[in-house]
Amino acid sequence: MGIRSILSKPFAKYIINQQNQWAANPIPTQEKILANITQKAAHTAFGKDHRFKDVGNYQEFKEAVPVGDYEALRAYVDRVKTGEPDVLWPGLPAYFAKTSGTTSGTKYIPITKDSIPNHINSARNALLNYVYHSGNSQFLDGNLIFLSGSPIMTQTNGIHTGRLSGIVNHHVPGYLRSNQMPSYETNCIEDWEAKVDQIVQETYQENMTLISGIPPWVQMYFDRLTAKTGKAIKDLFPNFSLFVYGGVNFEPYKAKLFESIGKTIDSVETYPASEGFIAHQDTLDQEGLLLLLNSGIFFEFIPTDEYFDEQPTRLSIGEVKTGVNYALILNSNAGLWGYSIGDTVKFVSTSPYRLVVTGRIKHFISAFGEHVIGQEVEKAIKAAVLEQPETEITELTVAPQVTPDTGLPRHQWFVEFGQLPKDFERFANTIDQNLRKLNVYYDDLIVGNILQRLEIVPLRKDAFIQYMKSQGKLGGQNKVPRLSNDRKIADQLIRLKL
The missing domain is CATH 3.40.50 (Rossmann fold)
Known part of the structure; x- marks a missing residue:
């Protein structure tokens, strides 16, 4: 020593x-x-x-x-x-x-x-x-x-x-x-x-x-x-x-x-x-x-x-x-x-x-009165990863989709995977079910047909690096916000989907 x-x-x-x-x-x-x-x-x-x-x-x-x-x-x-x-x-x-x-x-x-x-x-x-x-x-x-x-x-x-x-x-x-x-x-x-x-x-x-x-x-x-x-x-x-x-x-x-x-x-x-x-x-x-x-x-x-x-x-x-x-x-x-x-x-x-x-x-999502916070998002995705442990998450952020082309409004989860889950549909369902358990307001909106189940948008490799670089915030102490109540980040990331 x-x-x-x-x-x-x-x-x-x-x-x-x-x-x-x-x-x-x-x-x-x-x-x-x-x-x-x-x-x-x-x-x-x-x-x-x-x-x-x-x-x-x-x-x-x-x-x-x-x-x-x-x-x-x-x-x-x-x-x-x-x-x-x-x-x-x-x-x-x-x-x-x-x-x-x-x-x-x-x-x-x-x-x-x-x-x-x-x-x-x-x-x-x-x-x-x-x-x-x-x-x-x-x-x-x-x-x-x-x-x-x-x-x-x-x-x-x-x-x-x-x-x-x-x-x-x-x-x-x-x-x-x-x-x-x-x-x-x-x-x-x-x-x-x-x-x-x-x-x-x-x-x-x-x-x-x-x-x-x-x-x-x-x-x-x-x-x-x-x-x-x-x-x-x-x-x-x-x-x-x-x-x-x-x-x-x-x-x-x-x-x-x-x-x-x-x-x-x-x-x-x-x-x-x-x-x-x-x-x-x-x-x-x-x-x-x-x-x-x-x-x-x-x-x-x-x-x-x-x-x-x-x-x-x-x-x-x-x-x-x-x-x-x-x-x-x-x-x-x-x-x-x-x-x-x-x-x-x-x-x-x-x-x-x-x-x-x-x-x-x-940094929360309350486009419909649900007030979903970061801890709830992270607990929900942790439960899904535990269920399908082969899954690797590189980075993620969540935003509301208030005016989709089809269907009801929803939350969009922009996820860069290191390794995709084997059952993508099950993965999304597990996140959604856990988020509903964690947030009664979100659950009420799903039950009341105000929102539909969340949508996962898988992003290509290094998507978040490209996004942060475009904002002049690559590296150091800079962090991607886990949640947004608007589409500013989402509209940039949607271009980088798989």
Whole structure:
């Protein structure tokens, strides 16, 4: 064993002891976070506008700070972009994480000196939790790869600006620098396909032990490795033992990814966002991700069925229940206040607080009042794959077909298969039946002959890659929305059907 793997075990024990302390005291931990961030921001422009000096508890905070998305904070962010200090957080942010939004165009998310540890330490702690519970630390002695965006920064009035993954790349701990791949020069390649090809060239003969990235783009890397060498990943990288992922549900990609590897390996799920690192897997056998209550973020939750109400219920951590869908709201030492991140979550445990991501508050299908969410789609297709395990899903998205040429309206599922199911009709029926069990409104529409059974549209190989490339969103942290309430994506994909 190398020095990294040896030292990681006592360090992991130390971190887990700290983690257990705050996880056992969730309400005081969050109350302390709220007091700290409001006090520190009391003399900022936002703090003065919202009377932070008079905020002494959560109820007073709710009365002072409204909930909103990026547009609600845009006027303040625009002031920060001009170089004005003390607007959302004391001083100027260390970075802007530049990200493309579906409704707000390009977003500039501040990352401050105080919030950087949230991103860096949380990623580190996800790995240390795995080391602690599995006993496996040898992967730290091999080569580690993080498939991410370019680390090249631009300047916005003196504020370094770039993709989150590129920003984080500048803060990889020194003890991991020597075995981090790809090279800095390769990581700076902007064209994703050219970048993946160069990563393949740099890594195919190396001792890769950890690979991290969003599953569809890791799959692309694996496909190109196999195309170049004719070998399964386990034969190229016999010591590859840990896959780290985040950003999407792993289930639809799992079978094909493990087939490419040639064996099943351990995986660690994370929940990072430009707005903050929210949760990570903390066990090997429990459902859900540990919500990071002691990392500079005060969390709020709005029941999703109230989200669009004029006065929705806002809840702190001590008020949430398991099994309820909530919209996630952040208040943080990055200077985000009442910020609706756009994700919906559901708690599976409150001791400690573990959650699963169930979808996007604006990514659903309700063209007929059914309000189908991402979690329901993924559970339904998982059931169909379990029934016909030869089936491999590369990627999928779902949209309504309101005005079909023939028959009743329906949901269209655009699916790129790695391997088609043997019985296609049965596969579609299984999905439909499970979706009806999961969503009573969808079932009512089928029973009432408002909708007909869903339609699966199989797409040709690399259809989603072609689509994302056409949108300038190939690779990096970009993801295909699982659901749409319109036909913008569907009308592009229909041209790529088998």
